[in-house]
Amino acid sequence: MYELNDLIHGFRLQRKEWIDEIANEAFTFSHERTGANLILLKCDDDNKVFMASFRTPPGNHTGVAHILEHSVLNGSERYPVKEPFSELLKGSLNTFLNAMTYPDRTVYPVASRNLQDFTNLTNVYLDAIFRPKLTAATFKQEGWHYELENVDAPLIYSGVVYNEMLGAYSDPEQLFSDKLDRLLFPDTVYGQASGGDPEFIPDLTFEEFRAFYDTCYHPSNCLFVLYGDLEIEPQLEQIQDYLQDADRCEPTPPVMPQRRFEPQQHTTSYPITSGVSTAGKTYAAHAILVGKPTAAEEHMAMGILAHILSGTPASPLFKALVDSRLGEDVFCAGYEGDILDTYYSIGLKGTDAERVPEMVDLIETTLQKLADDGLDPKMIEAAVNSIEFDLREANFGGYPKGLVYGLTLVTPWLYDADPFTHLYYRKTLDAIKRKIATGRYFEDMIADLLLRNPHSVTLAMTPDPKLEPQRLEALGAKLAAHKSSLSPAELELLVEETRALLAAQMQPDPPEALATIPKLPLSCVDRQEEELSFELIDDGATKLSFAEQPTNGIAYLQLAFDVGGLPQRLLPYLPIFARILLQAGTTKRDYVELTQDIGIHTGGIACSYSAGLRRGDRETVFSRVSVGGKALTSNVPEFGRLVAEINGDCDLCNLERIKELVTISRSKMQAQVIPGGHRFAALRLAAYHSQVGHYREVTSGLTQYYFLEQLEKDLASSPDEVLADLQTIRRHIFSRQGMHIHVIGGGDELAAVQAAMPTMLDVLSDTHYEPEIYTFEPLPENEGLIIPSKIQYVGKGANLYDAGYQYHGSFEVLETLLGREYLWNTVRVQGNAYGAFVSFAVLSGNFCCLSYRDPKMSETLEAYDRMGDYIAGLDLSQADFERFVIGTMGGLDSPRTPDAKGAIALHNYLSNVTASELQQRREQVLDCTLQQVKDHADLLRQFATNGAVCVVGSEEVLRQASDCFDVVRPVFSD
Numbered sequence: 010m011y012e013l014n015d016l017i018h019g020f021r022l023q024r025k026e027w028i029d030e031i032a033n034e035a036f037t038f039s040h041e042r043t044g045a046n047l048i049l050l051k052c053d054d055d056n057k058v059f060m061a062s063f064r065t066p067p068g069n070h071t072g073v074a075h076i077l078e079h080s081v082l083n084g085s086e087r088y089p090v091k092e093p094f095s096e097l098l099k100g101s102l103n104t105f106l107n108a109m110t111y112p113d114r115t116v117y118p119v120a121s122r123n124l125q126d127f128t129n130l131t132n133v134y135l136d137a138i139f140r141p142k143l144t145a146a147t148f149k150q151e152g153w154h155y156e157l158e159n160v161d162a163p164l165i166y167s168g169v170v171y172n173e174m175l176g177a178y179s180d181p182e183q184l185f186s187d188k189l190d191r192l193l194f195p196d197t198v199y200g201q202a203s204g205g206d207p208e209f210i211p212d213l214t215f216e217e218f219r220a221f222y223d224t225c226y227h228p229s230n231c232l233f234v235l236y237g238d239l240e241i242e243p244q245l246e247q248i249q250d251y252l253q254d255a256d257r258c259e260p261t262p263p264v265m266p267q268r269r270f271e272p273q274q275h276t277t278s279y280p281i282t283s284g285v286s287t288a289g290k291t292y293a294a295h296a297i298l299v300g301k302p303t304a305a306e307e308h309m310a311m312g313i314l315a316h317i318l319s320g321t322p323a324s325p326l327f328k329a330l331v332d333s334r335l336g337e338d339v340f341c342a343g344y345e346g347d348i349l350d351t352y353y354s355i356g357l358k359g360t361d362a363e364r365v366p367e368m369v370d371l372i373e374t375t376l377q378k379l380a381d382d383g384l385d386p387k388m389i390e391a392a393v394n395s396i397e398f399d400l401r402e403a404n405f406g407g408y409p410k411g412l413v414y415g416l417t418l419v420t421p422w423l424y425d426a427d428p429f430t431h432l433y434y435r436k437t438l439d440a441i442k443r444k445i446a447t448g449r450y451f452e453d454m455i456a457d458l459l460l461r462n463p464h465s466v467t468l469a470m471t472p473d474p475k476l477e478p479q480r481l482e483a484l485g486a487k488l489a490a491h492k493s494s495l496s497p498a499e500l501e502l503l504v505e506e507t508r509a510l511l512a513a514q515m516q517p518d519p520p521e522a523l524a525t526i527p528k529l530p531l532s533c534v535d536r537q538e539e540e541l542s543f544e545l546i547d548d549g550a551t552k553l554s555f556a557e558q559p560t561n562g563i564a565y566l567q568l569a570f571d572v573g574g575l576p577q578r579l580l581p582y583l584p585i586f587a588r589i590l591l592q593a594g595t596t597k598r599d600y601v602e603l604t605q606d607i608g609i610h611t612g613g614i615a616c617s618y619s620a621g622l623r624r625g626d627r628e629t630v631f632s633r634v635s636v637g638g639k640a641l642t643s644n645v646p647e648f649g650r651l652v653a654e655i656n657g658d659c660d661l662c663n664l665e666r667i668k669e670l671v672t673i674s675r676s677k678m679q680a681q682v683i684p685g686g687h688r689f690a691a692l693r694l695a696a697y698h699s700q701v702g703h704y705r706e707v708t709s710g711l712t713q714y715y716f717l718e719q720l721e722k723d724l725a726s727s728p729d730e731v732l733a734d735l736q737t738i739r740r741h742i743f744s745r746q747g748m749h750i751h752v753i754g755g756g757d758e759l760a761a762v763q764a765a766m767p768t769m770l771d772v773l774s775d776t777h778y779e780p781e782i783y784t785f786e787p788l789p790e791n792e793g794l795i796i797p798s799k800i801q802y803v804g805k806g807a808n809l810y811d812a813g814y815q816y817h818g819s820f821e822v823l824e825t826l827l828g829r830e831y832l833w834n835t836v837r838v839q840g841n842a843y844g845a846f847v848s849f850a851v852l853s854g855n856f857c858c859l860s861y862r863d864p865k866m867s868e869t870l871e872a873y874d875r876m877g878d879y880i881a882g883l884d885l886s887q888a889d890f891e892r893f894v895i896g897t898m899g900g901l902d903s904p905r906t907p908d909a910k911g912a913i914a915l916h917n918y919l920s921n922v923t924a925s926e927l928q929q930r931r932e933q934v935l936d937c938t939l940q941q942v943k944d945h946a947d948l949l950r951q952f953a954t955n956g957a958v959c960v961v962g963s964e965e966v967l968r969q970a971s972d973c974f975d976v977v978r979p980v981f982s983d
Contacts, residue, residue: 011036011241018245019253020047028432031403031414035429036241043228043255048418048428049235049244050411056104056904057237058411059131060118061138062419064261065110065225066198071213072205073221075110076152076170078117080218081226082108083147085133086140088525090518092838093133096526099829100892102126102534102899105409112190112203112348113264114423115225116416120409122904128247129527135251138226146513148215150838154510157492157503163485164492164503166211167864172800173843174205176862179798180684181279182358185292185341185470188277189354192466193296197267199348207799228252230260232422236411263424264349267298269464276362276469280477282797282964282979287472293365294341294356295372298464302346303426305437309396311351311458313441314451315344316392317384318376319355322592323604325388326355329375331669335368336360337676347420353459359676365469373460380455389445391608393438398612400434402563402639404906477797481965514839523889531891534898536935538928543914546759551770552749554918555759556911563612564645564758565908567637567915568652568769571747573630574778579738580632581716583708585674586738587616587634593666595658600666603654607638610647614638614655620704622852624921627810630704630783631919633749634742639908642754642761649765656743657772661735668724675717682714682980686802686961687859689794689980691848693959694806695855696788702855703785711794711980745770746777749919753911790957793967793977800842801962803860803869807952810854814948818933819941823880824849825897826942831879832858835872840865852920856952866966870958870973877949883939890939897934 015022017038024037031050038047065074082094090096097106105120117138119130148154153168177183187202194200202209228251235244281287300307318326319342327339337359344353357368405413418428431437444450495503547553572583591614594600607614620632636656640648661667682689692710695702706712723731750769752762810816828846836845842863849856858873885893905913917927958973961980971977 016041017242018249020245020249028429030400030434031410031432033414037428038245040228040249040252042257043252044257044260045228045231045233045252046422047233047235047245047248049239049241050414051239051241052237054237054410055122056120056409056411057122057124057127057239058105058118058120058235058409058415059127059134060116060234060412060415061134062114062116062232062234062415062422063225063230064113064263064423065115065221066113066261066264067201067203068198069212070202070206070209071217072152072170072174072202072210073213073218074115074225075204076148076210076213076218077222077226078108078110078115079151079170080143080147081137081141081222083151084142084144085136086142087136088133089142090522090526093137093526095829095833096523097130097133099825099896100528101130101896102529102902103130104904105412106130110203112199114419116419118412118415120412123529123533125533126529129529131247132527135248139228139251141222143219143222145215146510148218149510150514150841152213152218153210155503155507157500157507159504160497160500164488166488167841168210169837169841169843170205171207171210172841172864173862174210175207175799175864176684176843177204178207179796179800181292181470182340182680183684184279185294185468188470189294189296189341189466189468192273192275192468193298193352194267194350197350198264199267199350225261227258227260228255229258232419232428234411234415234418236409236414267350267464269298271463272465272467274467276471278471278473278476280480280797281472281474282795282981283474283478285474285979285981287474289337289359289361290472291360291362291365292340292356292358292470293336293360293368293468294354295369295467296341296352296354296465297459297462298350298352299344299458299462300351301349301424302351303421303424303430305430306440308346308351308431309434309437310441310451310454311353312344312346313392313396314454315353316395317388317451319343320392320395321604321608323601325379325384326372326375328601329371330355330357330368331673333367333371335364335371338673349424358680362469362471365467369467376455376459380452380460383449384451385605387602387605387609389451391605393442393445395608395613397438400438402612404908406906406909407903409904511839514834528888528892529895531895531935534895534902534935536932538924538931539902540924541910541914541917543918545918550747551745553763553766554749554751554915556751556753556914557755558753558907558911560754560758560907562642562757563639563754564642564648564761565637565639565753565911566645566648566762567635567751567912568656569633569635569749569751570742570744572632572634572742573747573780575738575741575781577781577783579734580704580783581707581713582734582738583618583632583634584713585671585717585720586735587618588670588674589661589667589735590616590636590655590659592670593663594660595654596660597654597658603651607651610640610644610651612639612641614648614651616655618708620701620708621916621920622701623919624852624926627853628700630701632704642757645758645761646765646768649762649768653769653772656769659739661739662732664724664728664732667732667735668721671717671720671724675714675721678714678717679981682961683796683798686796686798687804687861690802690804690959690961691806691857691859693788693792693794694804694857694957695850695853697790697957698806698808698811699853699855700783700785701853703788704783706788707785740774740776741778743772744774744776746775748773751911751915753908789976791973791975792959793971793974794959794961795964795967795977795979796961796981798961798963801860801863801866801869801960801966803863803866803962804857804959805870805873805952805956806855806857806959807956808854809849809856809948809952812948812951812955814854816851817941818930819937820849820945821901821930821934822893822897822937823942823945825893825900826880826883827876829896830893831876832872836860836863836869840868840872842869845869866960866962867970867973873956874953877946877953880943880949881946883943885939894934894937901931901934
């Protein structure tokens with residue numbers, strides 16, 4: 010239809026090709042006037058994607074690129090509301106809506122399955138990035154500002170990005186990564202904190218902020234990516250409208266490579282709670298620069314080599330570090346391939362500074378041995394098969410394919426290479442396979458890139474309980490000194506500016522400004538709930554179900570085992586038991602060989618644990634241990650044999666390996682608490698108010714963490730008792746009675762699984778255990794849980810069914826209004842938290858409010874308590890209210906991959922959630938009225954009065970607000 014050199018709405022077609030690997034036709038354009046690049050990937054996918062990418066190399070640690078990413082979405086010429094991004098979230102059917110800052114680029118992607126919605130989203134984003142307002146107030150809100158409530162109050166810093174990065178820098182692993190980059194790249198942009206270092210963010214001026222925009226946000230410095238079932242001309246015309254008056258300029262120069270240097274060793278420190286032992290709490294890693302992402306073969310081969318060396322617990326370098334007992338867990342392991350100077354790193358956490366030289370020596374001697382003696386061919390085959398399976402499957406979970414393909418195009422484009430370098434992966438993979446066949450391909454890479462390469466950094470990061478008090482003292486002194494330098498008139502002015510910013514944040518947008526935001530009619534939403542295929546083929550003692558989905562010759566299989574008959578004291582074992590199943594090996598072979606065969610013959614096997622409810626029964630928890638995964642249809646017989654071996658022959662007497670796995674699990678869970686405090690608060694809140702909540706807290710929350718701590722001690726003092734418990738769990742779980750096999754795929758996949766079922770069933774018993782009745786001791790409510798953090802995760806929760814509430818679909822709209830309107834404005838915008846949201850579990854009735862990376866606490870809790878009054882006072886036009894209904898439906902109708910649809914169908918069956926009930930919820934949402942939402946006001950007022958509080962955060966804030974809690978205690982203690 011279009012020929013090379015055709016000029017279409019200002020864009021010259023320069024290249025046209027079919028990319029078989031992703032089944033897309035690719036069109037490459039250059040904008041005649043500005044030189045902007047544009048790539049359209051045209052295919053049948055209705056999940057359409059628009060993405061604009063800019064080179065944004067930072068020159069310092071102020072986070073200017075990150076602050077700008079937030080700020081351009083806060084009002085533009087055509088859409089002069091304070092936050093078009095927030096307005097879009099309220100009333101769009103988007104399947105993706107965000108912006109992301111990387112070390113050397115910023116990207117603005119949107120996606121939607123609805124063409125009108127997609128056009129609206131694209132228009133708002135184009136106007137935002139090319140015609141933003143970028144006011145001083147936006148800079149203060151999103152970046153940083155001085156805050157002074159009155160002339161006698163302490164002066165503080167605040168701002169959304171400032172507080173976000175305070176939270177990020179509370180995480181030792183984030184701190185380590187930042188310091189490692191600074192040492193590896195002292196001369197390039199990768200040595201700068203692209204997200205912003207809280208110590209330096211207040212150095213950024215408004216003038217520098219504007220200058221960075223003027224330099225980087227120009228069409229000449231942009232790559233547009235379009236994807237999906239789109240027509241070319243309307244899309245180009247839409248973008249041309251924003252480019253036609255711009256002039257061509259020099260794009261931002263590509264990032265320069267880092268000069269090479271000799272090996273370096275460095276030590277730094279991180280804050281830890283006072284009173285906690287510092288022994289065995291050092292983080293350490295060894296990192297080596299290896300190449301460039303624009304060299305297709307080297308880039309892919311390095312990714313495969315990283316998988317071979319450390320991609321699985323059975324990988325030789327990973328295993329050597331674990332077996333050494335030099336630390337608790339492998340850390341910082343993998344290949345960083347999305348920057349100009351790519352690098353490989355690996356290390357340990359839970360070690361001691363004096364053991365770091367031993368760690369480095371072990372890494373180097375292990376690599377030397379692998380280079381000299383050769384890699385295990387099965388390990389190579391498993392790694393290549395795993396990478397190839399992932400490439401062919403192209404299953405990106407909840408991310409639109411077009412987004413992932415767009416990000417793949419951007420990396421080589423940034424460095425002036427062919428953007429399609431990594432989409433044409435078959436030729437590259439075939440070349441690698443041929444070289445593997447000739448021998449020593451990866452061994453030579455180890456020698457050349459990892460051993461004879463001098464550009465390396467070894468970093469150790471040790472705990473220091475004095476660091477945070479010193480930081481707070483220095484920050485307080487700095488702010489106090491600045492305050493004392495101000496005249497009384499300047500202080501009064503600062504108080505006025507603080508109040509003016511808050512007043513501006515609280516001031517609603519005028520109706521004429523809101524009217525500019527494009528709106529979808531409610532009629533664009535399908536009233537019919539999508540029917541998910543599900544067929545119960547065998548309803549006997551062992552159930553077999555089938556969800557027919559187009560999986561392109563891949564069988565997705567899950568074996569779910571009922572654990573309802575397990576004694577209560579053994580419940581905390583379930584997550585670690587699931588890990589042991591896959592990673593302890595069997596009596597026939599060790600876990601290394603087992604992992605290799607899984608990689609060779611399947612697309613992966615996973616063991617997991619879950620707990621849930623059935624509709625209509627809030628007291629009886631149904632829990633399962635599941636063993637499942639995916640394989641090509643031709644490999645299902647081998648998949649069945651592997652599953653049978655895991656279930657029937659797991660080595661539960663492998664004491665040393667089980668000790669390792671418990672330590673690793675405890676270490677991983679400990680690392681999750683600081684960056685994910687909101688999740689642990691949510692689990693705690695649910696445990697206060699429901700059986701299933703308490704069950705999940707025991708197996709997934711802080712109670713589980715404390716169990717793992719104790720289990721480590723028990724394995725040292727009474728290992729036989731622990732091993733006996735594991736054997737008891739296996740006897741209770743692996744029975745045909747109560748087992749459910751679920752298959753996702755086509756008829757061939759179902760037939761293959763049915764043929765393999767005898768193999769999988771023969772290893773199981775016929776024993777049936779009667780369900781246990783569990784009684785949990787109540788947890789103390791209203792807890793302040795101290796972590797070494799500079800910010801808070803503030804939660805409040807209650808069970809609404811206990812308050813007499815009966816669910817109606819209008820509650821979904823209420824959640825949208827609270828999360829995307831009320832809490833966004835009060836907690837994020839006015840309170841400068843990074844995020845705030847509400848959550849309601851329909852089956853249990855548990856409801857909670859949570860904030861994320863929040864500098865406040867009392868103010869946030871007060872905001873939660875005012876929700877009832879806010880809802881009671883809502884005054885919205887029908888058109889404005891319908892936007893929230895549409896936004897609600899966008900969340901309910903998020904796109905799902907075929908395997909996800911099959912998994913949801915199984916979950917609905919097990920939970921007794923019927924298609925008619927889902928249809929009823931859909932109709933209740935679509936027919937929802939403002940009055941129905943307002944009718945929830947009294948329920949929210951009850952929540953304010955009776956809800957319990959759980960806050961995870963800094964000791965200073967929690968101790969000062971101790972009257973809010975019944976208990977204030979550290980999460981971690983020795």
